[in-house]
Structure formats: C-alpha cells, structure tokens
Amino acid sequence: MRSFDAVIIGGGFFGCYVALSLRRAFSSVAVVEREPDLLTRASYVNQARVHNGYHYPRSLMTALRSRVNFPRFCEEFGDCVETGFTKLYAIARESKVTAMQFERFCHNIGARIDSAPPRCRALFDSTLIEEVFVVRECAFNAVKLRARLKALLTDAGVEVLCGTSVRRVAQGNDGDSLDLELVDGRLSAGHVFNCTYSQTNTILRQSGLPLLPLKHELCEQPLLVPPPPLAKLGVTVIDGPFFSTMPFPARGLHSLHHVRYTPHHFWLDQEEYRDPEDNIRSARKRSRYPYMIRDIARFVPVLERATYVESLWEMKTVLPQNEIDDGRPILLRRDHGLRNLTVVLGAKIDNIYDVIDTMDKTLGLPGYSRQREPSAEALGVHQPRQGEN
Ligand SMILES: Cc1cc2nc3c(=O)[nH]c(=O)nc-3n(C[C@H](O)[C@H](O)[C@H](O)COP(=O)(O)OP(=O)(O)OC[C@H]3O[C@@H](n4cnc5c(N)ncnc54)[C@H](O)[C@@H]3O)c2cc1C
Structure with missing residues (x-):
C-alpha cells in the first residue's frame, strides 16, 4: 500500500490548489482524480465568472469577500483570465433591488460602477429594464487554468493519479492515519482532504460518516455564438429570476444561465439522499434552451439571433442556508467523522483564498498563495463614520 503525508480526493480547481498549499507543509502529497484529466467537472462546466461582488447585493459578506479575492485571483491567474469584453449589469424593473439600491451597494463595497453608454442601453427593452x-x-x-495547475503541481512534486476513484476512507490502525479504498487498490495518508464538490456526501456516505446538509441542482449550461452586437459583451440581468450571458473562454463561445430554467431539478441531502453522479448520468437531458431564449429575448431582443451550439450539464452543490440571500460561503470541516479527514467545499472559484486562509488559521498549515489580502482601504470599501447608517 502506497503512503502519502496528504491525499486530496478530487482534482478540480479546489483539490489542485489545496494540494499545492499542503505541499508547503508535507513532503509527499497526492491528488486522486476519478476522471481521466484534471478540472473537467464543475471547474470546467460553469459560467467562468470571476466574481467581484456585483452578483451579491443580498449578501454583503459574499460581496465583500469577492471584492477581496477578485484582485488576488486576477493577479495570480492573469494569463488564464479574459478581460477583453465589457460587462453590463442591468437592473430589471421587477428586481429585488432598485437601480439606486444597487448603485449604493456597489459604492459601499468599493466596486466601480458606471452608467452604460447609449449603444449598450439600446440593446435592452427599457420597459423591462430600469x-x-x-x-x-x-x-x-x-x-x-488546467494547464497552469498541472505545471504548478509538477513543479511542486505533487503526485497526480487520474482515472483513480476513491470508494471510502477509514481510520488507520494507529488511530491517526487514514486508509483510502480505491476502486482498484488502497492508499494510506496522514491527512485526507475531501474536495469532491458534488460527490462530497457520496464519499462520506460510503465511508459510513455523517452527511453534510447540501443542496444539489442538475444544471444545464447552454453554449452559444452570440449575435455580433453582443460578441464583446457580457450581460447579467438581476436580481431575481433573471439571467446572464458571458464569454466562455475555454470554447470561444458564450454561456447562458437562466435562474428559472438552468436548474432542471434539485434535492436536499438531509431530506433524501441521492448520488449526484447517478443522477446526472441517468437524467433525461432535454434542453430548455428554447424557453431560456424566449424569456431572455424579452429583455435583450437581439439575443434571439444567437446560435445555439450545445448544452453542458453539471451538478451544482450549494449550502441550503443561503437560499434566501444567495450567499456563497465556503465550508471547511476538519476531523469530519474521522481524525485528520477534512472536507472542503468552495462554492465559487475565487473562494479558494478563503479556503487557504482558513486552512492557515484552523489547521495551522502554511498558506500557498502569495496573493495577500488587499486592505479595505485599498479596495475603496466604504467605512461608515460614527453616526452614519
Ligand atoms: C452551472 C454552474 C455554474 C457556475 N458558475 C460559476 C461561476 O460563474 N463562477 C464561479 O466562481 N463558480 C461558478 N460555479 C461554481 C464552481 O464551478 C465550483 O465552485 C467549483 O468549480 C468547484 O470546484 P471543485 O474543485 O470543488 O469541484 P470539481 O471541479 O467538480 O472537482 C471535484 C473533482 O472530484 C472528482 N471526484 C469526485 N468523486 C471522486 C472520487 N470518488 N474519487 C476521485 N475523484 C473524485 C471529480 O471527478 C471532480 O473532478 C458554477 C457551478 C455550476 C455547476
């Protein structure tokens, strides 16, 4: 049985970055990934938005953490980030926030916001958009991002075992180490990190450990060729049952997300357990693109001329307590059911820095990133004076 100081289950963005971080503290670290390659699941199938706070007018904490992490991510992964487009946020007349509230919110979190030029406004139906x-x-x-992480892992001497699936984790005989049962073998580790996102509870369940309260949504993400006026634009209409279309740089296309139609179905693990992998494999994937585009074209009529290419499908896993405010905090549980087993759920890409900072503090493990947290002052976050509300 091969033995490592730390084994990370899951070679998505979070698992890879956590492995790099752990390599600072441990001499032998391995990433075990079920798929043939790294970053092929949720880290690939998502809207690719690097959040900068705007998306979260109902969750100040998530907005502020995004503000802090945005410059860190853009600095560290600048060569993996596409900036050559204009990003528009439009406030629907039936939005949960008004335009004035949104502007004030952006001012408070120090996020730059400008009035859109007339040629951009002209794309929207002004009877529906405030x-x-x-x-x-x-x-x-x-x-x-995949290529970059692979190079970093190689340089750091992290072993990557792709096409290897972990079935269960158990405490080793010494009461400290952990044994990993693979589909075709075994490994032993001093520490194990469960970074499997939608499969977090599957691993826990197969290991006879307590499940975490997670919500899973089967998501359809259409890819399209935007009509020429939108080629260099990203559009997000908030806040409620609205939509977003953004460049999807990995394919040179645009992605589409519609709050009502993107999730085909969902469930809560604490109400009924289902294996997300079985679910996505067996689901009848009948595209709802026609419904999405019909609704979206009411707000941005030119989008009717988009060309549909295909839909990507993935499970989105979130914490159900953020249903109302749409917040996206991280989850990090150490010693979850077994000594030295840590569970990590990132919720969105830029949250990696919150994971690493928390690992630093709660596990006493040195952080990998040199992208230090910018101060509130540097970010322009509004700090109320005494008596101001
Ligand atoms: C439709 C959609 C849109 C999204 N949009 C955005 C967005 O615009 N911006 C943003 O920041 N975030 C977005 N997210 C969230 C983001 O995708 C996730 O937070 C992030 O990708 C999670 O990364 P991860 O490494 O935890 O998960 P993953 O990339 O899914 O990695 C987990 C890995 O674990 C592996 N694995 C599972 N079980 C096992 C096992 N038993 N043995 C070995 N390996 C295993 C899987 O194969 C997988 O590669 C979106 C998510 C979805 C689904």
Missing part, C-alpha cells in the same frame, strides 16, 4: 451599468468583472479560461 437601468444598465458597466462593471469590472471578467471570465476565466478553464483550459488555461
């Missing part, structure tokens, strides 16, 4: 703003948001290229 206001249109230009914001600073970008998109990451998951293929470039």
